[in-house]
Amino acid sequence: MFNFFWRKKKSTFTGGIILDGHKQVTKINTPQLPKELIYPLFLTSDRYTKACVKVGDYVKKGQVIAIADSLLSTPIHAASSGIISSIEKRLIAHPSGLADDCIILQTDGLDSALEAEPCLDYRQQSRDFLRKKIHQAGIVGLGGAAFPTAKKLSGSPAIHTLIINAAECEPYISCDESLAIASAKEIIQGSLIIQHILQASLCIIAIEDSKPDAYLALLFAAKETDIKIQKVPSIYPTGGEKQLIQVLSGEQIPPQKLVFEYGYICQNIATSFAVYQAVLLGIPLTERVITVTGAGIKQAQNIQAKIGTPIKDLVQFCQGYTEHAQQLIMGGPMMGIALASDEIAVIKASNCLLIEPIKASAIQPCIRCGDCAKVCPSELLPQQLYWYSRSQQWDNCTDYNLADCIECGCCDVVCPSKIPLVQSFRIAKSEISQQQKQAEQAALAKKRFENQQQRKLRIEQEKAVLLEKRKATIEKMKAAAAQRKLN
Numbered sequence: 001m002f003n004f005f006w007r008k009k010k011s012t013f014t015g016g017i018i019l020d021g022h023k024q025v026t027k028i029n030t031p032q033l034p035k036e037l038i039y040p041l042f043l044t045s046d047r048y049t050k051a052c053v054k055v056g057d058y059v060k061k062g063q064v065i066a067i068a069d070s071l072l073s074t075p076i077h078a079a080s081s082g083i084i085s086s087i088e089k090r091l092i093a094h095p096s097g098l099a100d101d102c103i104i105l106q107t108d109g110l111d112s113a114l115e116a117e118p119c120l121d122y123r124q125q126s127r128d129f130l131r132k133k134i135h136q137a138g139i140v141g142l143g144g145a146a147f148p149t150a151k152k153l154s155g156s157p158a159i160h161t162l163i164i165n166a167a168e169c170e171p172y173i174s175c176d177e178s179l180a181i182a183s184a185k186e187i188i189q190g191s192l193i194i195q196h197i198l199q200a201s202l203c204i205i206a207i208e209d210s211k212p213d214a215y216l217a218l219l220f221a222a223k224e225t226d227i228k229i230q231k232v233p234s235i236y237p238t239g240g241e242k243q244l245i246q247v248l249s250g251e252q253i254p255p256q257k258l259v260f261e262y263g264y265i266c267q268n269i270a271t272s273f274a275v276y277q278a279v280l281l282g283i284p285l286t287e288r289v290i291t292v293t294g295a296g297i298k299q300a301q302n303i304q305a306k307i308g309t310p311i312k313d314l315v316q317f318c319q320g321y322t323e324h325a326q327q328l329i330m331g332g333p334m335m336g337i338a339l340a341s342d343e344i345a346v347i348k349a350s351n352c353l354l355i356e357p358i359k360a361s362a363i364q365p366c367i368r369c370g371d372c373a374k375v376c377p378s379e380l381l382p383q384q385l386y387w388y389s390r391s392q393q394w395d396n397c398t399d400y401n402l403a404d405c406i407e408c409g410c411c412d413v414v415c416p417s418k419i420p421l422v423q424s425f426r427i428a429k430s431e432i433s434q435q436q437k438q439a440e441q442a443a444l445a446k447k448r449f450e451n452q453q454q455r456k457l458r459i460e461q462e463k464a465v466l467l468e469k470r471k472a473t474i475e476k477m478k479a480a481a482a483q484r485k486l487n
């Protein structure tokens with residue numbers, strides 16, 4: 001699929017490859033208002049939202065239309081004004097081509113917004129207040145993972161270093177780079193807010209050395225602050241959390257450990273921008289910058305898109321498809337997911353739409369060349385993991401640290417046998433997580449049953465004691481009555 005180069009010398013993390021960038025850093029363009037906005041209630045397999053509007057309701061831009069059903073979820077806000085026309089099943093951005101409940105908003109063309117509630121004196125506010133504001137603004141990590149930001153900022157261990165990830169190491173994607181050039185000042189403001197919430201002594205913005213304009217823009221914007229702007233080598237996947245920490249600090253976070261346990265938190269640069277908007281302007285997350293690119297689109301560009309915009313509208317804004325358009329990928333070529341249709345809407349995690357020809361190649365048996373292990377940035381053994389995944393040996397997958405696979409796709413790219421390694425890892429991870437959930441639920445049910453039994457036993461014991469007491473009282477009364485008779 002790609003031209004790639006082996007790394008000539010070891011830099012600061014093991015593995016990785018050098019890829020052609022294919023990046024077209026355009027200015028950020030804004031399309032016309034879509035007639036229809038689509039909001040899936042499904043966020044991820046364990047994160048849902050619940051509609052809080054009904055068909056026929058009029059909503060304004062910035063109004064909450066779906067509430068979070070847990071702390072791991074975030075609310076959804078309308079990105080424009082209009083009428084809720086239906087809540088129905090539509091195709092959503094999911095690798096299985098899933099259809100799920102979506103709120104459909106017919107826009108009225110006015111784009112009228114709720115009054116914003118800015119908080120200019122954020123340093124005077126409690127950290128809890130700011131986290132709540134970020135949660136209420138519906139902010140998630142905009143680098144693609146979409147993990148709720150407020151939840152990420154509420155970790156109990158002390159954080160010493162906040163890393164703002166502007167590496168954007170995956171080919172084709174340039175939305176963060178364009179945003180950094182256009183809004184460096186706002187990104188610095190957002191980063192300062194996050195640093196304040198975490199009380200982190202150090203904040204570093206890490207950017208690849210192949211992005212000089214964005215680097216200079218950030219450097220200039222940060223000059224009055226203590227934020228450090230640090231160039232990192234353009235090696236894929238420098239932007240992985242653990243890889244970035246190793247590049248910046250030399251510290252290697254062990255397998256199966258989380259970075260916050262070691263005092264680090266990484267946030268994407270676009271998330272910093274969203275935090276700036278939520279706190280200092282009082283605007284919730286309703287839009288994001290998305291790269292629309294690839295050989296299958298006529299005019300590749302970066303677009304300021306409303307969340308909920310149907311992809312076909314963005315394609316139209318880019319002058320339509322070329323004859324090479326055969327597959328639609330949400331995300332980049334290495335980590336993105338293939339979409340079933342362009343009727344699917346832009347979601348918060350959509351950093352890129354890649355439209356490409358399909359380059360099919362026949363899968364051959366593994367020749368045990370070991371190339372996949374050489375490039376793995378997580379120091380795994382992909383060929384071994386592939387074998388265990390295929391044969392459903394989940395315990396072995398766990399023992400061989402499958403959980404540490406960041407699904408970067410380096411192993412896929414170098415594999416001479418064209419084995420779809422990452423695909424099998426994704427399936428295995430989802431199976432393992434399903435099994436873990438079932439085991440947790442079974443353990444919970446067992447605990448509940450045991451508690452119930454203990455409660456029953458306690459009540460029976462209390463009843464027996466009471467009965468004994470009553471019997472004793474009756475006996476006493478009988479004895480007293482007999483005594484009175486005798487007297």
Ligand code: SF4
Pocket residue numbers: 372375376377378379380381382404405406407408409410411412421422425
């Ligand atoms: S996809 Fe996973 S196994 Fe493959 S190189 Fe990346 S981290 Fe390693």
Ligand code: SF4
Pocket residue numbers: 365366367368369370371372373382383386414415416417418419
């Ligand atoms: S790169 Fe492909 S062929 Fe080589 S060991 Fe890994 S899976 Fe096997």
